Amino acid sequence: MADDLVVVSNRGPVSYRVDDDGKLVPRRGAGGLISTLGPALAARAKGGRTTTDTWVAAAISKGDRRAAAQDPAENEGVRIRLLAVDEDAYRAFYDVISNQTLWFAYHGLDHRPLTPSLGRAWHRAFEAYVEVNRAFAEAVAEEAPDGATVLVHDLHLSLVGGHLARERPDLATAHFAHTPFCWPDGLAVLPAGRRRQLLEGLAGHGAVGFHSSRWERAFLACCTESEVAPPATFVSPAAVEPADLGAVAESEDGIRRLAEIEELVGDRQLLVRVDRMELSKNVVRGFSAFALLLEDHPELVDRVLFVACCYPSRESLPEYAAYRDAVFAEVARVNERFGPVIDLVAEDDFPRSVAALCRADVALINPVRDGLNMVAKELAIVNRRDAVLCLSPEAGAWEELGGAGALAAPPFDLAGTADALHEALTMGADERADRAKRLREAASARTPTDWLGDQLRQARRPAG
Amino acid sequence: MADDLVVVSNRGPVSYRVDDDGKLVPRRGAGGLISTLGPALAARAKGGRTTTDTWVAAAISKGDRRAAAQDPAENEGVRIRLLAVDEDAYRAFYDVISNQTLWFAYHGLDHRPLTPSLGRAWHRAFEAYVEVNRAFAEAVAEEAPDGATVLVHDLHLSLVGGHLARERPDLATAHFAHTPFCWPDGLAVLPAGRRRQLLEGLAGHGAVGFHSSRWERAFLACCTESEVAPPATFVSPAAVEPADLGAVAESEDGIRRLAEIEELVGDRQLLVRVDRMELSKNVVRGFSAFALLLEDHPELVDRVLFVACCYPSRESLPEYAAYRDAVFAEVARVNERFGPVIDLVAEDDFPRSVAALCRADVALINPVRDGLNMVAKELAIVNRRDAVLCLSPEAGAWEELGGAGALAAPPFDLAGTADALHEALTMGADERADRAKRLREAASARTPTDWLGDQLRQARRPAG
Numbered sequence: 001m002a003d004d005l006v007v008v009s010n011r012g013p014v015s016y017r018v019d020d021d022g023k024l025v026p027r028r029g030a031g032g033l034i035s036t037l038g039p040a041l042a043a044r045a046k047g048g049r050t051t052t053d054t055w056v057a058a059a060i061s062k063g064d065r066r067a068a069a070q071d072p073a074e075n076e077g078v079r080i081r082l083l084a085v086d087e088d089a090y091r092a093f094y095d096v097i098s099n100q101t102l103w104f105a106y107h108g109l110d111h112r113p114l115t116p117s118l119g120r121a122w123h124r125a126f127e128a129y130v131e132v133n134r135a136f137a138e139a140v141a142e143e144a145p146d147g148a149t150v151l152v153h154d155l156h157l158s159l160v161g162g163h164l165a166r167e168r169p170d171l172a173t174a175h176f177a178h179t180p181f182c183w184p185d186g187l188a189v190l191p192a193g194r195r196r197q198l199l200e201g202l203a204g205h206g207a208v209g210f211h212s213s214r215w216e217r218a219f220l221a222c223c224t225e226s227e228v229a230p231p232a233t234f235v236s237p238a239a240v241e242p243a244d245l246g247a248v249a250e251s252e253d254g255i256r257r258l259a260e261i262e263e264l265v266g267d268r269q270l271l272v273r274v275d276r277m278e279l280s281k282n283v284v285r286g287f288s289a290f291a292l293l294l295e296d297h298p299e300l301v302d303r304v305l306f307v308a309c310c311y312p313s314r315e316s317l318p319e320y321a322a323y324r325d326a327v328f329a330e331v332a333r334v335n336e337r338f339g340p341v342i343d344l345v346a347e348d349d350f351p352r353s354v355a356a357l358c359r360a361d362v363a364l365i366n367p368v369r370d371g372l373n374m375v376a377k378e379l380a381i382v383n384r385r386d387a388v389l390c391l392s393p394e395a396g397a398w399e400e401l402g403g404a405g406a407l408a409a410p411p412f413d414l415a416g417t418a419d420a421l422h423e424a425l426t427m428g429a430d431e432r433a434d435r436a437k438r439l440r441e442a443a444s445a446r447t448p449t450d451w452l453g454d455q456l457r458q459a460r461r462p463a464g
Numbered sequence: 465m466a467d468d469l470v471v472v473s474n475r476g477p478v479s480y481r482v483d484d485d486g487k488l489v490p491r492r493g494a495g496g497l498i499s500t501l502g503p504a505l506a507a508r509a510k511g512g513r514t515t516t517d518t519w520v521a522a523a524i525s526k527g528d529r530r531a532a533a534q535d536p537a538e539n540e541g542v543r544i545r546l547l548a549v550d551e552d553a554y555r556a557f558y559d560v561i562s563n564q565t566l567w568f569a570y571h572g573l574d575h576r577p578l579t580p581s582l583g584r585a586w587h588r589a590f591e592a593y594v595e596v597n598r599a600f601a602e603a604v605a606e607e608a609p610d611g612a613t614v615l616v617h618d619l620h621l622s623l624v625g626g627h628l629a630r631e632r633p634d635l636a637t638a639h640f641a642h643t644p645f646c647w648p649d650g651l652a653v654l655p656a657g658r659r660r661q662l663l664e665g666l667a668g669h670g671a672v673g674f675h676s677s678r679w680e681r682a683f684l685a686c687c688t689e690s691e692v693a694p695p696a697t698f699v700s701p702a703a704v705e706p707a708d709l710g711a712v713a714e715s716e717d718g719i720r721r722l723a724e725i726e727e728l729v730g731d732r733q734l735l736v737r738v739d740r741m742e743l744s745k746n747v748v749r750g751f752s753a754f755a756l757l758l759e760d761h762p763e764l765v766d767r768v769l770f771v772a773c774c775y776p777s778r779e780s781l782p783e784y785a786a787y788r789d790a791v792f793a794e795v796a797r798v799n800e801r802f803g804p805v806i807d808l809v810a811e812d813d814f815p816r817s818v819a820a821l822c823r824a825d826v827a828l829i830n831p832v833r834d835g836l837n838m839v840a841k842e843l844a845i846v847n848r849r850d851a852v853l854c855l856s857p858e859a860g861a862w863e864e865l866g867g868a869g870a871l872a873a874p875p876f877d878l879a880g881t882a883d884a885l886h887e888a889l890t891m892g893a894d895e896r897a898d899r900a901k902r903l904r905e906a907a908s909a910r911t912p913t914d915w916l917g918d919q920l921r922q923a924r925r926p927a928g
Contacts (some may be wrong), residue, residue, distance in 0.1 A: 108649055112572050113748075114748060114790065118880075120756075183648055184678075185649075214648075217689075218648070414583045
């Protein structure tokens with residue numbers, strides 16, 4: 001039935017660990033996809049529907065693999081089908097192609113005079129990517145009722161639509177891209193045949209959705225340059241579920257973290273950033289720009305504290321370890337020069353991050369490229385002090401927030417970023433209140449259910 | 465008069481040194497622009513015209529600065545006006561903006577998680593770039609007869625057209641881009657205001673020309689994204705002057721170099737590359753792919769010699785020095801593993817490069833991006849052994865040569881490049897002859913005069 005829904009993503013809404021007694025213990029899955037798609041599906045399940053939605057996801061942990069061998073569990077009204085694939089194939093699919101090749105290409109993170117350098121192992125990894133995508137498509141083909149709608153998420157699963165179009169032409173499908181899409185020179189790292197295979201796989205979905213119209217235009221330019229017939233495309237930025245965020249802020253942990261930050265800040269202004277320690281997030285330049293601000297305006301040295309919540313990410317990759325080192329080195333340099341002006345906590349502490357967003361006077365979110373950047377919307381919604389947002393125009397969220405009160409923090413431009421920070425830190429109360437109100441309205445204009453609704457409306461049977 | 469011509473470029477056709485007696489000694493200017501535009505202008509001067517063409521160029525050397533203070537000299541029928549600007553401003557214009565910012569952006573050479581990082585000094589350098597461009601425009605405005613045609617060349621002089629359109633709306637102008645143009649994410653390194661200023665400066669010319677339609681499409685996409693009204697555009701790949709190249713091959717030096725190479729090669733096959741030691745040329749991956757070829761096909765170890773003529777480039781920039789080190793390290797690694805299979809000469813020895821192109825059995829030209837790559841055309845014209853060309857699809861010349869017998873050497877793909885080399889080295893004589901013939905025809909299809917003619921035809925008064 002048209003109302004039947006199958007969601008497909010690498011990470012699922014539930015992950016399992018094996019406890020000391022050998023029993024499977026479920027816990028909520030991590031990641032931005034879950035935090036926005038989860039509430040929307042839960043709301044759908046409560047809506048008195050007669051069908052049950054299915055979520056197909058990879059079995060990642062040991063516990064997941066055991067769970068995959070059992071009957072699908074149900075979680076918040078959604079049936080969860082975990083798919084176990086060969087572990088080596090999964091690693092090649094996940095680490096090499098998804099995280100290193102596609103993530104780097106879409107965000108422009110390579111040093112192209114030297115990286116990437118694709119040898120025989122890379123070509124085998126791409127074969128594994130194709131195989132894992134086919135396995136997902138086969139699982140969906142088994143699970144999906146006649147004429148169901150299938151929503152495929154993120155860069156891991158670019159090729160599911162192409163397989164499904166051949167095996168199950170009755171299904172309406174849509175792919176949603178959570179990352180930016182690069183323009184054609186970004187995709188040039190892929191050999192031409194693989195580039196075309198990737199684009200044809202995406203174009204094999206009935207429609208392809210993006211957080212921002214810029215990624216949509218870049219994707220269409222890639223299709224044109226590779227002579228791939230483009231699919232229908234749509235733009236639908238994901239949205240924050242305010243209730244979830246509010247619950248964290250009001251939790252015991254959240255309240256304690258906020259008190260700790262208050263004590264740390266004292267009567268200074270609080271500048272905040274919250275990100276993964278990720279090459280695309282531009283943490284180093286953020287600190288360099290802050291140092292330039294203090295150099296230009298020494299009167300601010302004792303009046304501003306920069307609290308940075310940068311939780312660890314992909315630390316097994318050498319590029320990420322090197323970047324982490326560069327971040328720490330820059331913090332040490334700045335604090336040595338100006339005194340303790342930066343407080344960097346490089347741990348995953350979500351209540352502390354939410355508390356920092358609540359208490360911020362100014363937030364700096366300056367990625368070199370970012371599919372959307374949900375933190376920008378979270379700040380707009382949970383902040384209690386009319387915080388000024390300095391946001392990179394290279395974040396997808398700029399399309400919604402740039403005209404709604406955010407200041408531009410040009411990511412490669414230390415001087416421009418320092419100027420934006422100065423404007424934010426010295427802004428009068430009325431302008432702050434006006435901008436914060438507009439930001440809040442823009443960030444609250446849509447809900448996770450709106451976002452899911454767009455995908456359901458846009459999904460269709462692929463052409464051809 | 466419409467037949468009057470003013471050419472504008474950073475480097476001119478003649479450079480001066482001061483000899484021991486304090487006299488100015490002219491010598492032919494260096495660079496690809498001179499080698500293709502020079503012959504076309506000389507041919508024009510011999511055509512019995514009644515007007516004299518003028519070439520406006522920067523005074524770069526000490527001798528040039530002295531010459532700039534004197535009356536313009538004439539060289540091969542072209543009047544040469546050298547323009548001396550403030551030395552600090554010139555360095556900022558040339559080193560910081562032209563060579564580091566724009567060259568890196570257009571070729572995609574930055575490691576964007578960390579570079580570039582634009583501080584106050586960069587903003588001052590951009591001001592200098594604007595000023596030097598204005599000085600060039602003012603010199604042209606002084607020199608150009610009523611209704612003359614002005615041809616502006618290369619990334620140093622993006623803004624000349626915009627100034628001229630205001631000061632001398634009677635002039636027909638065209639800008640020619642010798643580099644690739646990047647898609648919009650490449651140009652994102654520039655702060656939005658500077659990005660728009662750059663594009664508006666280019667769009668201020670009556671027309672903008674490119675070596676390849678891909679750079680044209682990328683430029684137009686940048687205009688769209690920055691909401692700049694695009695100018696007329698055209699595609700006209702530059703061409704080789706075969707007589708000049710033949711003269712070098714037949715010279716005493718050329719003949720001696722060829723004999724030296726013959727002795728070095730013996731009865732092995734000769735694989736050749738000729739480039740500047742430049743981050744965009746992909747020298748390291750070329751050697752890595754060769755090593756992969758020998759690993760896959762050990763029978764070739766004693767049967768192929770790789771002669772690489774990589775002359776020095778911009779060695780004062782740390783990025784280039786580091787790249788040079790990486791090249792030498794890779795050569796050492798490969799030769800240690802397989803014996804002396806790579807002969808790298810990192811000196812500027814044009815007769816040797818031409819001799820290597822004459823003698824090559826296979827040529828590898830695999831840039832990560834390249835505006836055109838004239839060496840690919842030179843090989844096709846001077847080679848005497850039906851050499852197989854393995855060419856990067858990211859070189860502008862691919863548009864002319866890719867369908868005319870060149871094999872694809874995908875620049876980021878070691879495995880694909882090794883496979884192309886294997887195909888080239890094991891190709892039968894008939895197929896080699898057929899491909900070499902088609903390559904030669906494609907590379908000879910146009911002359912420098914055709915290229916200049918396209919620019920003259922396309923130049924027009926700017927719109928608006």
